[in-house]
Amino acid sequence: MKKILLGFLVMSAPIFAQSNDTSCKILSKINALVQKEHVQPKPIDDSLSVFIFDQLINQLDPARNIFFKSEYDSLAQNYRFELDNLMLKNECQFISTFTKTYQKALKRNLVLLERLDNDTLDFSIKDTIRLYKKAFPVYMTPSTMEKIWRKKIRYEILNDIAYNSDNLDSIQSNFQTMIFAQKKLVLENENCKINTQLKNINTMDQKIYGLFCTYFDPHTNYFNVNNKSNFVASLSKERLSLGFLVTLNEKNQILIEEIDSNGPAFKNGLLKKGDQIIAISNQKETLKVTCASLEEIGTLIASDSNKIVTLWIKRKGEKTFQVTLEKQVIKDEQNTVYSFVIEDKRKIGYIKIPSFYSDFDNKNNSGCAEDVATEIVKLQNDDIEGLVIDLIDNGGGSMEEAIKMAGLFIHHGPISIVVDNTKKQQIIQDPYRGYLYKGPVIILVNGNSASASEFFATILQDYNRAMVIGSNTQGKATMQTILPLENEQEDFVKVTINKFYRITGKSHQGIGVIPNVKLPVLFETVFSKESDQPNAFKNDILPNSINFTPYVKNKLITQLEKNSVKRTNASDYFSTIISFNNKINDLVKNPKTVIPMEIVAIVNDQLAVTNLWKELNEYKDESVHLNVKNSKFNESLLNVYFSERPNNENQIKALQHNHYLNEAIAIINDYLNLK
Numbered sequence: 001m002k003k004i005l006l007g008f009l010v011m012s013a014p015i016f017a018q019s020n021d022t023s024c025k026i027l028s029k030i031n032a033l034v035q036k037e038h039v040q041p042k043p044i045d046d047s048l049s050v051f052i053f054d055q056l057i058n059q060l061d062p063a064r065n066i067f068f069k070s071e072y073d074s075l076a077q078n079y080r081f082e083l084d085n086l087m088l089k090n091e092c093q094f095i096s097t098f099t100k101t102y103q104k105a106l107k108r109n110l111v112l113l114e115r116l117d118n119d120t121l122d123f124s125i126k127d128t129i130r131l132y133k134k135a136f137p138v139y140m141t142p143s144t145m146e147k148i149w150r151k152k153i154r155y156e157i158l159n160d161i162a163y164n165s166d167n168l169d170s171i172q173s174n175f176q177t178m179i180f181a182q183k184k185l186v187l188e189n190e191n192c193k194i195n196t197q198l199k200n201i202n203t204m205d206q207k208i209y210g211l212f213c214t215y216f217d218p219h220t221n222y223f224n225v226n227n228k229s230n231f232v233a234s235l236s237k238e239r240l241s242l243g244f245l246v247t248l249n250e251k252n253q254i255l256i257e258e259i260d261s262n263g264p265a266f267k268n269g270l271l272k273k274g275d276q277i278i279a280i281s282n283q284k285e286t287l288k289v290t291c292a293s294l295e296e297i298g299t300l301i302a303s304d305s306n307k308i309v310t311l312w313i314k315r316k317g318e319k320t321f322q323v324t325l326e327k328q329v330i331k332d333e334q335n336t337v338y339s340f341v342i343e344d345k346r347k348i349g350y351i352k353i354p355s356f357y358s359d360f361d362n363k364n365n366s367g368c369a370e371d372v373a374t375e376i377v378k379l380q381n382d383d384i385e386g387l388v389i390d391l392i393d394n395g396g397g398s399m400e401e402a403i404k405m406a407g408l409f410i411h412h413g414p415i416s417i418v419v420d421n422t423k424k425q426q427i428i429q430d431p432y433r434g435y436l437y438k439g440p441v442i443i444l445v446n447g448n449s450a451s452a453s454e455f456f457a458t459i460l461q462d463y464n465r466a467m468v469i470g471s472n473t474q475g476k477a478t479m480q481t482i483l484p485l486e487n488e489q490e491d492f493v494k495v496t497i498n499k500f501y502r503i504t505g506k507s508h509q510g511i512g513v514i515p516n517v518k519l520p521v522l523f524e525t526v527f528s529k530e531s532d533q534p535n536a537f538k539n540d541i542l543p544n545s546i547n548f549t550p551y552v553k554n555k556l557i558t559q560l561e562k563n564s565v566k567r568t569n570a571s572d573y574f575s576t577i578i579s580f581n582n583k584i585n586d587l588v589k590n591p592k593t594v595i596p597m598e599i600v601a602i603v604n605d606q607l608a609v610t611n612l613w614k615e616l617n618e619y620k621d622e623s624v625h626l627n628v629k630n631s632k633f634n635e636s637l638l639n640v641y642f643s644e645r646p647n648n649e650n651q652i653k654a655l656q657h658n659h660y661l662n663e664a665i666a667i668i669n670d671y672l673n674l675k
Contacts, residue, residue: 020092020093020095020096021092022205023092023095023205023208023209024087024090024091024092025090026205026209026485026491027087027092027208027209027212028087028090029485029486029491030209030212030213030222030485030491030493031044031087031212032486033483033485033486033493033495034213034216034220034493034495037421037483037495037497038216038217038220038421038495038496038497039419039420039421039478039496039497039498039499040216040217040421040496040499040537041216041421042215042216044084044087044088045084046081046084047215048083048084048212048215049079049080049081049082049083049084049085050080050081051211051215051534051535052083052208052211052212052215053075053076053079053080053083054080054135055211055214055534056098056207056208056211057072057075057135057138058135059207060098060102061105061138062135063152064136064137064138064139064140065109065140065148065149065152066102066105066106066109066140067101067102067105067138067140068105068138068140068141068142068145069138069139069140069141070141071101071105072138075097075098075101078094078097079094079097082094087212092205095204095205095208098204099201099202099204102197102201102204103198103201106194106197106198106201107198108145109149109194110191110194110195112145112146112149113149113187113190113191113194116149116150116153116187117187121150121153121154121157121179121183123154123158123175123179123599125597126596126597127151127596127597128594128595128596128597129151129155129594129595129597130593130594131593131594131595132593151597153183153186153187153190154597155597155602156186156190157179157182157183157186158597158598158599158602159602159606160182160185160186161178161179161182161599162599162602162603162605162606162607163606166603166606166607166610168599168600168603171599171603172599175599188290189290189291190291191291192288192290192291193291193292195291196287196291196292196296199285206222206224209222209491210222213493213494213495214534214535215535216496216535217478217496217535217536217537218530218533218534218535218536219476219478219480219494219496220480220493220494220495220496221493221494222491222492222493222494223482223491223492223493223494224490224491224492241260241263241264241327241328241329242263242264242265242301242309242325242327243259243260243263243264243265243266243267243325243328244256244257244258244259244260244263244265244271245257245258245260246277253276253289254276254277254289254297255274255275255276255277256271256272256273256274256275256276256277257273258273259271259272259273260647263328264325264326264327264328265323265325268323268325270313270321270323271311271313271323272315274315275313275314275315276313276314276315277289277311277312277313277314278290278312278313278314278320279311279312280297280300280301280309280310280311280312281309281310282300282303282306282308282309283308283310285300286310287300304327306327307326307327308324308325308326308327309324309325309327310322310323310324310325311323311324311325336354336357336371337351337352337353337354337368337371337372337375338351338352338375338648338651339351339352339375339378339379339631339634340628340629340630340631340651340652340655341379341382341384341628341629341630341631342388342626342627342628342629342655342661342665343627343629344626344627344665345669346385346386346668346669346672347382347383347384347385348384348385348386348387348388348665348668349376349379349380349382349384349386349387349388350387350388350390350628350655350661351372351375351376351379351387351388351389351390352390352651353368353372353389353390353391353394353453354393354394355368355394355395355396355397356368356394356396356397356398356399356401356402356405356452356453356456357397357398357401358397358398358400358401367398367400367401367404368397368398368401368405369401369402369404369405369407369408370404372405372408373408373436375631376408376436376437377436378631378632378633378634379631380437381631381632381633382631382632384439385439385440385668385672386439386440386441386442386665386668386669386671386672387437387439387440387441387442388441388442388443388444388661388664388665388668389441389442389443389444389466390444390661391443391444391445391449391453391456391457392444392445392446392448392449392470392660393446393448393449394448394449394450394452394453395448395449395450395451395453395474396450396451396452396453396454396455396476397451397452398452399451399452399455399479401452402452402453402455402456403415403416403428403431403455404431404432405456406430406455406456406459406460407430407431407432407435408432408435408436408437409435409436409437409441409460409465409466410430410435410459410460410463410465411430411433411434411435412429412430412432412433412434413429413430413463413548413549414427414428414429414430414503414546414548415428415429415430415459415503416428416455416458416459416500416501416502416503417500417501417502417503417505417542417546418479418498418499418500418501419498419499419500419501419542420497420498421497425542427546428500440466440668440671440672441460441465441466441467442466442467442468442469442664442665442667442668443456443457443460443461443466443467443468443469444469444470444660444661444664445457445468445469445470445471445473445513445515446470446471446473446521446524446527447471447472447473447474447512447521447523447524447527447529448474448527449470449473449474449513450473450474450475450476450530451474451476451478453473454473454474454475454476454477454508454512454513455477455500457473457513458502458508458513459502459503461513461516462502462503462504462548462550463548463550463551464550464551464552464553464554464557465550465551465552467516467517467557467560467561467667468513468515468516468517469515469516469517469518469519469564469660469663469664469667470515470518470519470521470660471515471518471519471520471521471524472511472512472513472514472515472518472524472529473508473512473513474512474527474529474530475508475509475510475511475512475529475530475531476509476530477499477500477501477507477508477509477537478496478498478499478500478509478537479496479497479498479499479500480494480495480496480497481494481495481497482494482495483495499537501541501542503545503546503548504545504546505541505542505543505544505545505546506541506542507539507540507541507542508539509530509536509537509538509539509540510530510531510536510537510538510539511531511539512529512530516557516560516561516564517561517564517565517568517663517667519568519574519660519663520574520577520578520581521577521660522577522580522581522616523581523584524581525581525584525585525589526584526585526588526589556671556674556675559670559674560667560670560671560674563666563667563670564663564666564667564670567663567666568663571659572621572623573621573623573624573659574659576619576621580615580616580619583612584612587608587609587612620657621657621659622657623657624656624657624658624659624662625656625657626655626656626657626658626661626662626665628652628655628656629652630648630652634648
């Protein structure tokens with residue numbers, strides 16, 4: 001083993017030198033592509049250098065327990081204002097310097113962890129720990145390193161003990177035993193994290209490619225072949241899949257939440273809902289969930305190149321076991337449009353659009369817009385008098401599909417203004433003459449509704465063709481495309497090529513689509529928005545607008561808004577959601593920054609989180625009882641495709657007590673009565 005390590009160290013310099021030349025060429029090509037195609041390119045100057053340097057340090061050392069201050073100061077002095085100049089001169093040796101410095105620091109931490117494993121930690125020390133919401137200065141020195149790590153390990157042990165039990169009497173009576181067991185687990189996890197980082201040490205160049213791209217805006221990014229295929233697959237309704245969905249619980253454990261009856265996991269028969277995934281392998285590398293990032297785990301699971309995957313599964317009361325699955329192409333239920341009829345005094349249609357997916361391979365020319373059109377025809381055969389379109393948590397997708405879908409509801413006319421990097425304005429017209437559906441429409445949105453969702457919602461809102469209800473959306477009004485680098489087959493850039501504006505000349509960039517009726521949505525105050533992203537475009541307005549004719553008079557829309565606000569203000573459910581959001585804000589946005597390093601204080605701190613989590617999970621308001629049914633056509637299909645019945649029943653149950661859908665239906669009934 002020592003010989004192998006020695007050989008690696010001796011050869012590392014020429015390997016890095018070779019990669020530096022390649023890295024400079026790729027950075028040069030990325031820059032050439034972005035400068036040519038980006039809607040708002042920036043010069044390569046000190047601002048880029050500072051952005052890349054600061055963001056890279058935050059990625060490599062977020063907790064400020066890896067680099068010494070002297071190492072950081074040396075890197076900052078040499079590179080914080082110089083990366084732009086070095087890149088322009090095709091001198092990328094700085095990548096080797098960052099890599100070697102990072103590698104040295106990680107190995108140093110491994111040595112320290114080994115020493116701590118053999119030492120006794122003193123939990124009687126009166127001390128506090130400071131929790132920072134944002135990045136803070138690098139401050140660790142050789143003389144303070146061990147103290148910082150001892151404090152970190154002690155806190156992790158106390159925090160994990162508090163996580164696993166809220167019985168303070170039991171903890172205090174078994175404290176020493178718990179410390180011994182938890183110390184071993186904490187040190188194992190820390191060792192595992194560092195070894196994973198060391199294993200991926202030579203990906204520094206790809207981190208810099210990504211940061212170089214995101215300097216221009218949050219959505220311009222570097223893709224390798226694997227990233228590209230995963231991204232494109234995410235916009236499809238059919239994809240290679242293992243056939244299950246996972247969830248993250250309050251202990252950051254990855255659990256199997258649903259198993260698709262059409263997928264390989266179900267056919268294998270060994271997995272059950274609630275099983276915990278503790279490790280995953282693609283036959284080349286194995287990741288332990290406790291020490292790998294969620295991004296690494298997600299990439300390993302989602303990548304189309306990893307067709308055979310082995311999972312290590314932990315189940316209560318049983319020994320850990322392995323399951324090996326081979327991916328197959330299945331219908332992605334999470335990415336497929338579906339519809340129902342809500343029947344009371346009137347029949348109202350409901351269509352859920354999880355994303356604006358498209359058939360990029362042109363296998364069957366079917367995308368989101370065509371699927372929505374099919375569902376509308378089914379619903380119209382059931383004589384619906386109104387339609388609710390659910391875009392909640394729809395993160396966008398294909399802009400072409402959004403344009404087509406808008407055409408289903410607009411008779412004719414302009415629908416958007418698109419601006420490119422020449423400042424040229426192009427007016428996008430409704431692609432179809434006439435419309436498929438003429439009745440009243442309500443669109444449901446939340447803070448996760450983004451991009452193509454917002455584009456579609458603004459068109460129907462501006463024409464008074466639909467009322468939008470929910471919370472402010474994400475605020476992304478830009479369009480991207482994936483382009484290959486010159487003469488490269490392995491490297492791509494997803495580059496922002498357009499900004500789009502409403503036909504009024506306004507933009508929702510950075511501010512989101514403002515609903516006609518704002519409804520409180522759980523977690524809305526902690527959703528990450530476009531305006532929270534570094535280097536996001538600011539909101540601006542075009543000097544001109546386009547003439548168009550709204551479908552409904554503003555006076556009627558105003559009356560509908562007033563009626564809705566009156567109802568929602570009187571709703572116990574929405575009042576409770578506001579109360580929950582205030583509690584979440586207190587914990588997330590205004591956390592305690594200093595906590596005593598005592599088990600009592602940490603248990604109480606954890607208890608506040610656990611109790612709120614429990615309160616959220618147990619809260620149910622079933623005062624709304626909606627009569628949700630399948631359309632006649634879909635019901636007949638389910639009689640043929642029996643395997644889809646369980647998923648269909650779950651979807652119906654989720655809607656029966658949905659207060660947002662209930663309010664949308666109330667607005668439609670108001671509209672029909674006022675008309």
